[in-house]
Amino acid sequence: MSVRTIRGNLLFWKIATVFSVLLIILGIVFVLIASKLSRSYYTMAHQELYGNVASHLASFTHPLKNGQPDTTVTHDIIHSIMVANPSVEVYLLDTTGKITDYVVPDKSVQNHQVDISKVKQWLAVKNGERPLGDNPKQPDEPGIFSAAPVYENGQLTGYVYAVLASEKQREILTTLNSHLYYCLGMYIFFCALGIAFIVGVITFFLITNSICDIAMVVRRFKEGDYSALIEGHAKGNLGMLTSTFNEMADVIVDNFDKISATDKFRQELIANVSHDLRTPLSIMQGYVETLMIKKDSLAEPEKNKYLSVVLDSSKKLSVLVEQLFQYAKLEANQVNPEKEQFLLSELASDILMAYQLKAKEKGISLNLNTEGNLPLVFADIALTERVLQNLIDNSFKFTSEGGSITIQLQQTSAGVKVEVADTGIGIAPEDQTYIFERYKYLHKDGLPKKGMGIGLAIAKKILELHQSSIQVNSAPGKGAAFWFVLPAVAGVGM
Template sequence: MTMGTPSAATGDLHWAHTLLAKLSAVLFVLFCIIGLTAFSIGRYATDMYHQELTQRLNLDIAEHIAADQPLMQNGQPNLAALKDLAHYAMVINPTTEIYLLDPTGKVLGHALPEASVQVDTVQLAPIVAFISGSADLPLLGQDPRNPDKQKVFSAAPIVEQGQLQGYLYTILGGKFYDNLSVSVQDSYVLTISSTAIVVAVVFGFLAGIAIFHLLTRRLRRLTRYVEVFQRGDFSEPFNPPLSNARHSDEINALMLAFKAMATRINHQYTALKELDRNRRELITNISHDLRTPLVSVQGYLETVIIKHDSLNDSEKLTYLKKALRHGKRLRKLIAELFELSRLDSNSLQPKIEQFHLLELLQDLAQDFTYQASRRNIRLSVLPPSGEFCVYADIAMIQRVLENLIENALRYTPRGGWVKVLLEEDDQQVSVHITDSGCGITSHDIPKIFDRFYRGSRLGAKDTGTGLGLAIVKRILDLHHTPIQVKSAPDRGTAFTFSLPSQLAAH
């Protein structure tokens, strides 16, 4: 699997469920709403414009009609003159309808069919506002033929001998206008306007889809990379293409975040594989190291039992001593496995206290004196006097020193030497354990602290468990202090670590 070929990934996601489809649907609904709103506002604005224009053009028509002939005589309506004027006005403008009102708004006369007039009284407030000139145009008034509908009008007061006798009320868009308006709903202008709005909405929608397609292209590409990464074994690096834009956007930030997460997953996956490999190797080593002394003990004991009558006491003692030696080795291995397990589980934490490191080393040197003298190895602790106070867990540090000294004695040939040197400064006490043994190759040095790793000590007969240095490393890790190793074949080995001194602890 190669992360460089994301096009090989085919998602199971249906197009209708993609982000692009959802954005397109939202955009379509939005453009439809915008189109309908624009169409409605356009029609309303056009209608209001037409009404205002009509009212302004006919602003004084009622006044001119009222001045042409007397419409009130002795307080009575002159219906004949009203009909003549209405006929004359309708010839000039068929949409005009004329009504004669008394001062209370009651309809006194008109030139229309009686059945067509639906109300007897017209609201006077718009008429008074129109005559006063205080209202903004278009000003709408009640249509007697359609009381539920407001229309533009012209009005003039009828005055006789200084007394208000009524009003001439002229509707500028009457029934004829309504019928004509309905008949031209599908006219060329409305069709062109509607078509233009629909075309603009469709064009905007398609342009929006194209823009969304471009904007979500990197997101779709990231999705394909994620699918490829998911279907792989998490071992390949995740390298999505990043934008060359000077200012990165959210998609770039998402790519970088996922890249960081994928890198972390890769590292964790590699670490888990290494951990699994180490676990398998550990089980194999434990099985081998436990089986070898156990088989030896069983073999020696069976030999004594089977050949009991043919062996003399000296031979029996020899076999029993060998069985005992392998039994002790088995017990030591089990004890060290248990100790290392406790150290790894973090259930065992250092109990920090002050103690004299030199006194501890001198006691340990006495314990190893017999083992060193048997092999003619000089074991020395330098300097011979001083306090060298440190802060650490005394039992754990004793275990570290025991393992390192025992390890040095094991790999030092007869006639060699092992030295333990202490050096103190204002902050810490350094411990150097040096031997004249066979040394360690540069290939083995990075691995000597691994469990059951014995390496290839030149000319050395390894009788250890392979856990001593692993225990040393774990204890010093718990004390947050590193350990250094310097060695070369046939030139010996030096282990060095440091512990905080009394001055540093304060």
Template sequence: MKNSLYLRLAITVTLTFVLLGYVFYWWSNSLAQHSQFQAEQRLHIELAEHLAQDNPLLQDGVYDKPALENLFHTLMLLGPAFEFYFLDPKGNILTYSAKPEKIKRKRVDLIPINQIIATPEQVPVFGDDPRHNTRTKIFSAAPVYQGETLQGYLYVIIGGEIYDSIYSAAKADQQLLRNIAWLGGSFVLLLLLLLALFRNFTSPIRLLVKDINAIRAANFDQSKVDINHWKKKTNISESNEVVQLGDNFYAMIEQINKQFQQLKHNDKIRRELLAHLSHDLRTPLSAMKGYVETLSIKNDELTANERQQYINTALRNVEQLKLLIDQIFELAHLEDGQVSVNNETFNIGELLHDIVAKFTITAQQKSVKLQLSPQYCERMVFSDIAKLERILTNLIENALRHTAQNGEITVQITKVNEKLKVSVVDTGSGIHQKDLAYIFDARYRASNAIGEKNKHAGLGLAISKRLSQILNSELSVYSELGKGSEFSLTLSAAQ
């Protein structure tokens, strides 16, 4: 099992505080040690000088090794925190207070000694520790002269080996222990506080992960999981990034469920549409098959006139089948949403004259009056001329199909505010009120449709509706049963 975000944060914070605690301890210890060295060296800065002046042997500059060894031994007994050495002018160790096997160096660097003699106020200054190959310690030093001649240096280590061991033990038992206890207590308290804060901060994330896993297990069905607690809160203190993420997650799940429902609805519509279209496709196919079979079986028995009549009927069914298939492909292409729009400025009156002229002969054959109102119009619109022509063609074809003999079809242009309304008004059979809500449905045909029912599949209005939406327009209908219908489309006037 992978570590949770809270566990990783807790481990990271713990390790960070351990590191910071160590750095703080090291820094405070170094600072305390530096202050201690500075104070002790300042306190004993003149120790070597006083010893050199007060001792007759050193005061006269006389070098007597046995006598100095005895002197240093006595001084060390009196002050066990100090170590005494006598150096020649080059820094070589001549006499010392320690046992011979304790001495690791034969020479002491004179640069720190000269520095502290010249500027005793600049402490701490560290010099070589004769008892260690690399270690340095604070010290006190004074030159020893014989007359005007430099005889050597009295070199006193402050806080010698014995002092270090005793001081370290005491420090570990007292002050250091209290400091560590105080630091450890503060560290634990702060760590617990931060862990509690992190747990509080990460709890919404854990809840979000839980909801995501639950909604996934439910196959993204929102009705099976209660995630209403992620609705946006009005409290500003609760509107942090995690809550906003949860709110977006809730909105996403809602959108996914809406799309699922829409897909199910669309799938149901497609199945119904396929069922209707299958029926409409079978009708001309069955009729065409019957006439072709009749021609094949009774070809010799038929007169030339009957044979031609059968052929013409079969051709009409072929044309109806081709029209239906073309409309199906056109509607599918529009539903894909991959249609480009080529808007341009043009004279709407000229387009309507051309469309009306295209249907004049068909209207005359049906004894229907087709007219344009007003007869002349110079208004300019900004739209896609090809798609607008397709919409108006479908509307006029639909009006001709539902208008009986001696009826009228009028294409009207009116101005509504800053837009132009183009209407196709007929005096046909009209549409029942219960059918108006479904008139633009691809699978629907009005129950009171009259005339040439076998020549259309009800897709013309569905195509026109989709085209009007692509043009950012609105195709509306008003109709009264037995009195006629009016289909209207609003267009944007050219600026």
């Protein structure tokens, strides 16, 4: 037997047990209520059926003569009534409630006085519920009774007092109630057991059917079907289980997508790094081998030329490795901007000064256009410098001799706008969507692929750390302009 079957059986028996106990409790309560109502019903019925016994005795037998019981007349009649109806016990009372005569064993009568106020209260009630009175045989247990006044010559001389619920009646009722309890208990027990079984089976199948559906979806998800989700909008605990699993599945699928994207990035990284590092390494290796082979036959100018090529390749290699580490740190969220207030115009001027020699060698002019009284910006100086350097390096790659690169600084409502524009080959509209992605190259006819393709991606990542974004305006043959906005320090200008 499987664990799932055992758990299902346990669930079934738990449900069946709960319903059985509940129905048995309800059955016991029903028996108690039914017994109480039956006794109340019997009492009321007995009162209505035999409530006129005392009145008949008082009217037709004349039980009192000269205020004393006429035993010769009444005993036979009273005894006949008690034989015909054993539940009736008849007593004769004087006007104070004292018992003057009765036809029962003397030893069984424990109280020879009846509360006369109850008798008068009983006689005053014409219709409705009558009060309970004293039972001479059992003083502590009030019972139903019938009473009638006895008159002689128009004067009240006593009362006929008939107890309608006698000791004999109590014995009979006790026996009948015991039988009633037994029968009701047996019927209710078996009915409760049957109903609990039926309800338990139905509930078990309704619950386990939903659980089985959920288990099938979970199994499909476990086996690799990540599109498997639990359908339906159930309420309660199953609804919570459904929504929790679906949310968990979405998170897992999202994590799988991220892991897949990271793995794809790793493969691309290895392929691109191996390709881009191979070029400078190959150049360095070739020239070093040439120097070693021809070290005695090479003239000094040629040696210096070979060494300058090796140095240039090593610098390129260093830049590539540095860019690689920089982007890896940005991807891993290991870069935290250390923001401070500074002037963008001073930073841009220093950067352009550092590129003057390179611009002179390539015949490219560098320009800085800035408005007066620009406010201070609040950003990380080193990271902002890296963004400008990457944009300028990108412009150098695609700007031919005689062209120009311009940094434009302008105050806007959002802060200070920084624009790096060139007169290079430009970027086609269909390529502008991809230029900020890592390792994306623009393939131009006759133009060799340059760099690792992550300079613009690094710039984009850095600006995202400053809650900013980089934009591009360009067209083929009309150069390119990259711009972004850094937040200004309110109320501060230079």
